[in-house]
Structures are given as structure tokens and as C-alpha cells.
Amino acid sequence: KAGVTQTPRYLIKTRGQQVTLSCSPISGHRSVSWYQQTPGQGLQFLFEYFSETQRNKGNFPGRFSGRQFSNSRSEMNVSTLELGDSALYLCASSLSMTTGELFFGEGSRLTVL
Amino acid sequence: QKEVEQNSGPLSVPEGAIASLNCTYSDRVSQSFFWYRQYSGKSPELIMSIYSNGDKEDGRFTAQLNKASQYVSLLIRDSQPSDSATYLCAVEDGGSQGNLIFGKGTKLSVKP
Numbered sequence: 560k561a562g563v564t565q566t567p568r569y570l571i572k573t574r575g576q577q578v579t580l581s582c583s584p585i586s587g588h589r590s591v592s593w594y595q596q597t598p599g600q601g602l603q604f605l606f607e608y609f610s611e612t613q614r615n616k617g618n619f620p621g622r623f624s625g626r627q628f629s630n631s632r633s634e635m636n637v638s639t640l641e642l643g644d645s646a647l648y649l650c651a652s653s654l655s656m657t658t659g660e661l662f663f664g665e666g667s668r669l670t671v672l
Numbered sequence: 673q674k675e676v677e678q679n680s681g682p683l684s685v686p687e688g689a690i691a692s693l694n695c696t697y698s699d700r701v702s703q704s705f706f707w708y709r710q711y712s713g714k715s716p717e718l719i720m721s722i723y724s725n726g727d728k729e730d731g732r733f734t735a736q737l738n739k740a741s742q743y744v745s746l747l748i749r750d751s752q753p754s755d756s757a758t759y760l761c762a763v764e765d766g767g768s769q770g771n772l773i774f775g776k777g778t779k780l781s782v783k784p
Contacts, residue, residue, distance in 0.1 A: 592771075601776035602716070602760065615771045649715055659704050659764050659772045663715035 561586065563652050563664035571670045577638040580667045584631050584652030590614075591633040592661065593625060596647040605648075608633055609656040637669075645671045674699045676763050678775035686783050691748040693759050693778050698742070701766025705737055707746045708760040710777065716760055720746060751782045 564583040572578050584591050593605040604617035608627035625635040631652075637644055647668050651661035675698045685691045693707075704723055708716035722728045722735040722744070734747040744763070748755055758777040765771040 594774075602774035604765075604771055604773070607771060617771075659706050659762060660718055660721055661716075661772070663717065665715050 563650055563662055565648075565650050565664035565667050567667060568665065569668045569670075571672060572640050573672050574640055574642060576640050577636060578640060578669060579634055579636045580648055580650075580669075582633045582635075582650030582652075582664060584633070584650075585662055588652035588654055588662070589631050590653045590656040590658075591627055591631065592651045592653070593633070593635050594649045594651065595619075596649055596666070597645075602649070605635065607656060614656050640671045642671050645669060674763075674765060674767075674773050676761055676773050676775035678759075678761050678778045680776060681779040682781050683778055684781045684783060685751050687751060687753060689751050689782075691751045691755065691780055691782070693746040693748075693761075693780065695744045695746075695761030695763075695775055696742055697744070697761075697763040697773070699763060699766045699773070700742065702763045703766065704764035705735070705744045706762040706772065707733075707735060707744075708762060708774075710758045710760060712757070748780075751780075753782045753784050756780055756782050 590609045592607040607615040611627045622638045627633045647666045649666045650664045677696045707720040710716040720735040722737045728735045732749045736745045760777045761775040762772040
């Protein structure tokens with residue numbers, strides 16, 4: 560059974576640009592969550608999608624957005640990139656939105672210059 | 673601001689010893705608690721979940737929960753060098769279903 564797949568794995572952007580990250584969940588998993596991981600702040604919740612609807616949102620500015628498609632694949636977008644957006648962005652899938660038993664992808668490492 | 677607190681470590685134990693990792697949380701409504709392990713350069717992986725007060729054992733791992741004290745711990749018996757990793761405590765945000773609040777992790781080093 561394939562795991563959670565995230566693309567791209569690494570990317571470098573400059574301030575002001577925007578970026579789109581993609582996540583394909585484990586087959587049969589309908590919930591997708593996104594987390595930002597930095598050395599200083601640790602893992603911070605961005606948002607969760609279930610059945611193409613955003614169910615929960617963390618405390619991030621509106622520059623961070625996401626969506627989920629009918630096949631449960633999800634994308635997140637960050638607009639007007641700032642240096643502080645440099646981080647590892649982790650996608651996690653789960654069977655339902657009420658479980659904390661998450662399966663993480665390998666992450667997308669974003670560097671903003 | 674809901675918080676999950678862990679000692680950052682590093683916690684160093686000799687091979688074969690018991691490693692004890694601790695976590696406290698602020699949200700009294702939380703009902704679900706998890707331990708994730710993250711090897712350097714890798715993504716977190718779930719190793720234990722616990723929902724009721726008391727102990728839950730799975731192989732060499734034992735999770736302990738005390739909701740009255742808002743305290744969760746993870747014991748690793750017969751520690752192995754392969755257990756060297758950062759251990760993340762995660763607590764369900766009682767105000768939003770399924771959303772997890774993570775601690776910053778405790779780095780464990782098991783010396784041969």
C-alpha cells in the first residue's frame with residue numbers, strides 16, 4: 560500500500576513569489592492535514608480537509624490556503640512568500656477527521672531567499 | 673493558547689536502560705493523546721496512542737496517561753541505539769475534532 564506522497568520534495572523560492580505544494584493521501588484515507596515544521600516552533604497545524612471541505616484551520620495568515628479534490632488529493636498554496644515561511648511542510652492523511660492517528664508524507668522542504 | 677510541553681533534551685541513556693519521556697498539556701478537554709517518533713531528516717511516525725487514564729503497553733513501549741494531572745509519558749524499555757530519535761507528544765485539541773497540538777519534542781540518544 561503506497562504511503563502519503565508529497566511533491567515537490569525540495570524547492571527554493573524568492574520573497575514575494577507564491578508556491579503550491581501537492582499531497583496524495585493513502586488510498587482510502589479521506590482526511591488530509593497540513594503542518595508546518597520549523598526548528599523554533601516545531602510542528603504547527605495549518606489546516607485539515609475532509610470531503611473537499613476545510614474542517615479546521617490553524618492560526619496562520621490568509622496567505623496560506625489549501626484545497627482538496629474529489630479523489631482526496633490536496634494542495635496547499637502560500638502567496639507572497641516571506642523569509643519566515645522557510646520550513647518543512649508536512650502533509651498527513653487519516654481515515655477520518657476525528658482521529659489523531661496520522662500518517663505523514665516525507666514533506667516538502669521550502670527555502671525562501 | 674493551548675500548549676504541549678516537553679523537555680527538549682537531549683536525553684541520553686545507555687543501551688538496555690529505560691528511557692522516560694514526559695509531556696504536559698494545558699487543554700483539560702483533550703481526550704486523545706499520541707506519541708510520534710521522528711528520525712533525523714524523516715517525517716513523524718505514530719508509535720503509540722492512548723485515550724484512557726493508566727498504562728498502555730505495546731512491545732517495549734508503555735504510554736502512561738493521567739488526565740487529572742494533565743500528564744502523558746512514554747517509557748521505552750531495553751532502549752536500543754535504533755531508538756535514537758526525537759519523540760513528539762501530540763494532544764487532541766479539545767475545541768476542534770482531530771486537530772493535534774504537538775510538543776516541540778524530546779531528542780533521545782541511546783548510547784551503545
